[in-house]
Amino acid sequence: MTAPTQISHTQAESDLLARFDTAKGDLSGSTAVSDLRVAAAEQIKTKGLPHRRVEEYKYTDLRAYMKSAAPLAPKASAAEAKALADAENAYGELERFRIVVANGTYLAEVSDLEALAAEGVTVTDFAAALDQDTAADLLATPPSAGTDGVLALNTAFVQGGVVITVKEGADVSRPVELVHVSTAEGAIVTRNRINVAKGAKLKMLESFAGTTGTGETNVVFDYKIADNAEFATTRLVVGATEGARLLTTLATIGADAIFKILGFMAGPAFARNQQFVAFEGENSEAKLYGVSMARDRCLADQTLIIDHAVPHCNSREYFKTVLDDEARGVYQGRINVAQHAQKSDGEMMTQALLLSEGPEMANKPELEIFADDVLCAHGATSGQIDEDLLFYLRARGIPEAEARTLLVLAFLSEAIEEFEEEYVTDFLEQRVRDWLAGK
Amino acid sequence: MLEIKNLHARIAEDGTEILRGVDLKVNAGEVHAIMGPNGSGKSTLSYILAGKSDYEVTEGEIIFHGENLLELEPDERAAAGVFLAFQYPIEIPGVATMEFLKTAMNAQRKAKGQAQLSIPDFMKLVKEKSKDLNVSMDMLKRPLNVGFSGGEKKRAEILQMSLLEPSLCVLDETDSGLDIDALRIVSEGVNKLRSPERAMVVITHYQRLLDHIIPDVVHVLSKGRIVKTGGKELALELEKNGYADYIEAA
Ligand SMILES: Nc1ncnc2c1ncn2[C@@H]1O[C@H](COP(=O)(O)OP(=O)(O)OP(=O)(O)O)[C@@H](O)[C@H]1O
Ligand SMILES: [Mg+2]
Numbered sequence: 001m002t003a004p005t006q007i008s009h010t011q012a013e014s015d016l017l018a019r020f021d022t023a024k025g026d027l028s029g030s031t032a033v034s035d036l037r038v039a040a041a042e043q044i045k046t047k048g049l050p051h052r053r054v055e056e057y058k059y060t061d062l063r064a065y066m067k068s069a070a071p072l073a074p075k076a077s078a079a080e081a082k083a084l085a086d087a088e089n090a091y092g093e094l095e096r097f098r099i100v101v102a103n104g105t106y107l108a109e110v111s112d113l114e115a116l117a118a119e120g121v122t123v124t125d126f127a128a129a130l131d132q133d134t135a136a137d138l139l140a141t142p143p144s145a146g147t148d149g150v151l152a153l154n155t156a157f158v159q160g161g162v163v164i165t166v167k168e169g170a171d172v173s174r175p176v177e178l179v180h181v182s183t184a185e186g187a188i189v190t191r192n193r194i195n196v197a198k199g200a201k202l203k204m205l206e207s208f209a210g211t212t213g214t215g216e217t218n219v220v221f222d223y224k225i226a227d228n229a230e231f232a233t234t235r236l237v238v239g240a241t242e243g244a245r246l247l248t249t250l251a252t253i254g255a256d257a258i259f260k261i262l263g264f265m266a267g268p269a270f271a272r273n274q275q276f277v278a279f280e281g282e283n284s285e286a287k288l289y290g291v292s293m294a295r296d297r298c299l300a301d302q303t304l305i306i307d308h309a310v311p312h313c314n315s316r317e318y319f320k321t322v323l324d325d326e327a328r329g330v331y332q333g334r335i336n337v338a339q340h341a342q343k344s345d346g347e348m349m350t351q352a353l354l355l356s357e358g359p360e361m362a363n364k365p366e367l368e369i370f371a372d373d374v375l376c377a378h379g380a381t382s383g384q385i386d387e388d389l390l391f392y393l394r395a396r397g398i399p400e401a402e403a404r405t406l407l408v409l410a411f412l413s414e415a416i417e418e419f420e421e422e423y424v425t426d427f428l429e430q431r432v433r434d435w436l437a438g439k
Numbered sequence: 440m441l442e443i444k445n446l447h448a449r450i451a452e453d454g455t456e457i458l459r460g461v462d463l464k465v466n467a468g469e470v471h472a473i474m475g476p477n478g479s480g481k482s483t484l485s486y487i488l489a490g491k492s493d494y495e496v497t498e499g500e501i502i503f504h505g506e507n508l509l510e511l512e513p514d515e516r517a518a519a520g521v522f523l524a525f526q527y528p529i530e531i532p533g534v535a536t537m538e539f540l541k542t543a544m545n546a547q548r549k550a551k552g553q554a555q556l557s558i559p560d561f562m563k564l565v566k567e568k569s570k571d572l573n574v575s576m577d578m579l580k581r582p583l584n585v586g587f588s589g590g591e592k593k594r595a596e597i598l599q600m601s602l603l604e605p606s607l608c609v610l611d612e613t614d615s616g617l618d619i620d621a622l623r624i625v626s627e628g629v630n631k632l633r634s635p636e637r638a639m640v641v642i643t644h645y646q647r648l649l650d651h652i653i654p655d656v657v658h659v660l661s662k663g664r665i666v667k668t669g670g671k672e673l674a675l676e677l678e679k680n681g682y683a684d685y686i687e688a689a
Contacts, residue, residue, distance in 0.1 A: 387492070388529055389529060389531050391489075391490075391491055391492070391513060392525070392528075392529050392531065393531070393534075393539070393543075394490075394512070394513035394514040394517070395489045395490070395491075395513050395514075395516075395517055395522075395523055396514075396517055396539075396543040396546075396547075396599060396603065397514050397517035397518050397543050397546045397547035397550065397603065398514055398542055398543055398546045399512075399514045399546060400512070400514065402542065402546065403514075406534055406538075406539070406542065407531075407533075407534070409533070410531065410532060410533025410534045410582075411533060413533050414532070414533055
């Protein structure tokens, strides 16, 4: 037996290991959960943070980016958390129910529990659920995620989050916002389980408010979409933040179900939205959209693996990236089609628009197909604003900046509109305008 | 209103000279037709008027309303009253036609220090002018020019022109791609805009357009130079005899 090769730890890795030693006594969990946490910490110890020599992190070197690791954020006061969520009000005037997780901990007292209960939605504390005997299941990771370093960090440090359960057949009348608030500097690490029972319909809005300082945000959304359920979620990751934004989607989709997600990123210095989606029942549909904008030296990474593990499912992956200055964009997407997953239909497209000569886009769409009767396609483009289009608009009196805005918006809107969740369309387009205006 | 003096221009990318000393003076209220063989530089001239950066002016000047037009950005030229109806209007996916029209009208109003149009006023104007030009609401619901037929694109150009009310209308082969009825409708739309304060430069290959939009002056452009200028009868003569006589002259 050979001992794992000892790597020399970076400051951030040493900080993380020290953080684990300090925090582990306070972090909740059954014995099985504690074991998982220890194993995850061990992974950080032996492998370090994910870095560019790990295939999946080739363009997204978290190890190089994190200069240090801040402690976990302290507990937040409910009043403060509510005030901040109200002030940032990520989804504006949109009518919705709200669930608040602040500094990594679920705050029932400022969440719309009664209204949600009336709609057939229950919300419980993920931290409390981790104390139960069956809790290890809550931290299970799909095979396609392998030994993902971001997930390991999540498992080691997960502070809390929510378990949202929509009961069978419920059709929730308004979107449900899950807002992660940071009232103080410090890392937030949460995990959320969203159970959408058979035939239920739910629309979610995900947002982040406040600042973690240099602390990382590591949030997992684990969706279990049952047969005949319909689910759509908008993930809004906006605002300039220094701490890495590390977001993970885990999703399993039953039969005759619909799963839709749009990940919108604009502003963070270092953002990764990684998604592991698997079909578990036939005749289902998964639609994944991405809109990323980055300038300065920011990084926006959209990574996904979609497993067509069963026959007769459709997936669509449509990702748009706009980059300026020295920014970097990453799209890594893979459609896996298992040998018996006949009649799978997968259509993946990633397109980047570079606003200047400086930015770099890494586009890596891939298909891995083991079935013979499938319809799968992928494409990637990367280009600059078309000067002829720009001239046409300017020749009609539209000043250059406004003409560029129209064209960038047109480019990104293709994904926003195909997402077909009208309640967020105008709102997201306004976010694009804000980003272009430097806000 | 417009005075082009000894204009020389080349393609910025490779330096090929296209215009080799164009002189043209257009007064307010006049309609000038420019005819000429393929590749003689007619579209190039229209693009230079509109401010396309693919071309470089090496000599000469363009005075518009007493101002040096060449110093203005394309959008400033539009606000100053220049409108080019493109020979090949381009499709702009993702830009809604109505949104585009409103943005363009309001941008020009803003540049002129006028108040922004209210939505109802804007809608009223668009409905009225579209009706005149037989442009359907269905077309206006689509992204700009996307999926429009050749003739629909040309009608959409004239719709934009009617809404923006420029003082100089440059029409580059607006008649090509139009069926007989559309030619009449579009010509009527153009004629409606004829006024003592407005000038038009109409580029065409065919007399049939000039039967509807009757020019005051006809020019022949050949190899980057105006080689002949005459009255409306010149167009008829060209229709009969072709350009052979003038190509020699260039
Ligand atoms: N951007 C460009 N790049 C390369 N060549 C160009 C460009 N623009 C014009 N040319 C060339 O310049 C010449 C004049 O072109 P232009 O389009 O002005 O002709 P035209 O008189 O409008 O012809 P037509 O009657 O066919 O429309 C042609 O030889 C054309 O190929
Ligand atoms: Mg031409």
